[in-house]
Amino acid sequence: MTRGSKRASIIHRYCVILNVVLFFVIINAHAQQQTEDSEHASHHPEAANGPIVAASTDSPPLANQVKGQPGNANAMMGPGMAKGMDKMMEKMGAPKPKDLYPTLMRMQSTTPEQRDSILGKASARMQQGSEQLTTGFESLARAAAVDDYTQMQVAVETVKEGIAHFDSGLAAKRAIQDGQDPRRVALTWFKSQMNLLPSSPVNDSSTLFGMTPFHTAVMLVLLIFTVVMVYVYGFKMRRAAALLEELRSTETASASAPTKQTSPNEIPTNAPVGTDAVLIPATAHVLPSTTMSPRKGVYSGSMQVTGIFHETHDVKTFRLASADGQVIPFSFEPGQFVTFTLTIDGVEKPVKRSYTIASSPTEQYYFEVTIKREEFGVVSRHMHDVVNVGDTLSIKAPGGKFYFNGQDASSVVLISGGVGITPMMSAVRYLTTTCWDGDIYFLFCTRTSNDFIFEQELKYLQARHPRLKVLVSMTQADGTSWMGPQGRFSSALINEFVPDIALKTAHICGPPAMMDATKDILSELGMPEANIKTEAFGGASPKKTATKTEVAPNTPVNNTRQVRFSLSNAQAQAGTDETVLDVADGLDVDIENSCRAGSCGSCKVKLLRGDVDMEVDDGLEAEDRVSGYILACQAIPKTDVEVEA
Structure with missing residues (x-):
């Protein structure tokens, strides 16, 4: 047996089974129809004796039968409108409705005679559908046996039309039997043919505020998300407020800490400069730190030498830091000093010496001291000749109560000579780093330009900060390229450089003779003695013989x-x-x-x-x-x- 004959045999068997099922369905439908007709005839014998008009295109419209009935003239559809609806339905693929549904569309209500007529037409429609089903299935079986696909398609269309006729007649019959409005019956059928009826009934009881359960769940999730976001935002704002309050408390505590305050009548001085003088390195200008931690009190311990820099032929800068790389364990004011305790060969006991901290307090990870090598200075020679990078030195810091940080002052006059420039440079570097808004008059006297280790830094700071005015004089400038003032400071030179000097305060550091002479000049220019501050300058006094x-x-x-x-x-x-x-x-x-x-x-x-x-x-x-x-x-x-x- 060929593959095509096998397929035809299978289709034939299915068609036979389907015919049997449809046969019983049609018999049951005919039995129900006859029962309903007999019951209807018993109630309306005059309708039962009349002929049942088959639903066909030749039968007259039902509207002709009810013409002239009261109450129907204004509600009935005109014949042109009904025909237009028939044509539209045919073009859209619906079965030809004959005149059953146009008749229903023309009515608002039915009389017993009209009801009987509609039931008869519905029964005829069901009969026609049954005949079409039988014809279609028989034709489908014959076409399947010979693999005639075209005839199969025609048979399928016949079956579809039969089902539509039977279904529409059955729907109309049941609707009339249930007492529904004729026009509603016609519209329901029309919507079913156009696939306009809802696929499933809407259960209004399952909605909340007009929303389906799915939409309700989505809205609930969004509401929970909003509540969580509002809570997180509030938590962050409370945390930020707490941090601000903590910072404000820290600033208040720092401001209330006991410190040496300055006033226009009192300019504090810096740490002393001995024979082993402290010099500040000419390092780059830095910005003030914004993360200074409170490291109050005096620290005693060890620090590591992390760098040594040559400034001039006899001056070196030593940079010290914590061995673990953390911030230095103390804070200091500009001009305070650090005391070293050194073990030196040939000296019986440890030697102590103090040097000004040259770096700015805004530097947290290191501090620097700059030391000039003195020929007879025990400590300075040891620092220059023995100390190397990586060595650990014992220190105590900070020390000294005389410093100038710019508080409660609008201007300052800084006068220094020789290595006495060290505390002056400490103040200048700090004031320019913090962008102090006061006027700084800086006067410095030295021997030659070779001894002027801060020359480039002062030029840089003066160019960057207009409020810094610098006057430098050389005492041994003969034979050099120096083109500025020469000799020690005179009354005329100071008075010309500093305007309204009698109203200002001065800070002096240098050799004793230089300080005494400068104090006399300032007094002659009208500066009150209380406004003149000096810093002790000199090395350790030689031992005197005591009995x-x-x-x-x-x-x-x-x-x-x-x-x-x-x-x-x-x-x-x-x-x-x-x-x-x-x-x-x-x-x-x-x-x-x-x-x-x-x-x-x-x-x-x-x-x-x-x-x-x-x-x-x-x-x-x-x-x-x-x-x-x-x-x-x-x-x-x-x-x-x-x-x-």
């Missing part, structure tokens, strides 16, 4: 200027203008010291008896004075004294 005497118990001392050291059980006579520290050095009494200028405070000792004069006591705190402490490097005995050393 050591053994103190026997209950032995009276006849000399009226005797100095006794209670802890060492030693005493000696103090010479003219000899300090307590000078006497201690002659007796080998160990008193810690560093600057010997009265600023660092390291030689502080307690006075047990007697009275002394001190020209400088800057290294003492207020509580030290109350407790009876003196500075051994500054204390000159006025009477017999006894100190705790």
Whole structure:
């Protein structure tokens, strides 16, 4: 058997089965129709005796049968409109409606006679559909047996038309039996043919505020998302407010911390510069830091040398930082100093020396000191000749109470000579870094341009900050390329450079003779003495020989200027203008010291008896004075004294 014959056999079997099923369906429909007709005839015998008009294109319209009936004239559709609807339905692929549905469309209500007529037409439509189904299935079976696809298509169309006739007649019949409005029946059929009826009934009870469950769920999710976003935004705003409050509290605490304040009548000075002078390196201008952490108090510990820079033939800059790379463990004001404790070969005990911190306080990760090598300076020679990058040095910082940070002042006059430029440059670098809005008059006197290590930096700062005015004079400029002022500062030169000098304050640092001469000039120009501040400048005083005497118990001392050291059980006579520290050095009494200028405070000792004069006591705190402490490097005995050393 060929493949085509097998397929035809299968189709034939399906057609036979389908015919059997349709046969029983049609028999059941005819039985139901006859039952309904008999019941209807029993209620309307006059309609039962009349002929049933088959639904055909030749039968007269139902409207002709009800013409002239009251109440129907204004509601009925005209014949032209019904025919137009028939043609439209045929063009759109619907089965030819005959005159059943146009008749229904013309009615608003039915009389018993019209109802019987419509039922008869509906029954005829069902009969016609049954015949078309039978014909179509038989034709389909014959065409399938011989593989005649064209005839199969025709048979299928016949079956479809039969189903449509049968279904439309059945729908009309059931609608009339249920007492529905004729026009609604016609419109329902029309919508079904045009696929305009809803696929499933809408259950209004399943909606919320007119929304389906799906839309309700989507809106609920969006609402939850909105609530979460509002909560997150509120949390972030509260966190930001807390951080701002914390920053505000930190700033308030920093502002209320006890610091040395300056006023127009008081310009603080910087750390002392000894024989081993402190010089500030000519490094680049930096911006002020915005993340300074509160590192209050004095730090004692080790720092690592991370860089050494040659400034001139006899000046080096040493950069020190924390070994772990963190911020330096202390904060400082511009002009404060650091004290080094060094172990030097050939010296029996550790030596201490103080140097101004040359870098700006805005630098957090390192600090720098610049040191000039002195031929007879023990510490400066050790720093230049022995210390290398990577070495660890013991320090104590910060120290000193004299500094200038620009607070409560609108201008300042800074006058320096030689290595005394160090504290002046510390102030200038800080003021320009923080863009201080006051006027800075900077006067510097040195020997030659080879000794002017800050020349390029001062030019850079002056060009960048119009409020910085610089005047430099050379005392040994003969034979050099220097074209500026020469010699020491004169009254005419200072008065011409600084306008209204009598109304300003001055800060002076340099050799004693230079400071004395400058103070006299400023006084002559009308500057009040209270507005003139000087910084001690000079190296450690040479040891003076003191006559050591053994103190026997209950032995009276006849000399009226005797100095006794209670802890060492030693005493000696103090010479003219000899300090307590000078006497201690002659007796080998160990008193810690560093600057010997009265600023660092390291030689502080307690006075047990007697009275002394001190020209400088800057290294003492207020509580030290109350407790009876003196500075051994500054204390000159006025009477017999006894100190705790």
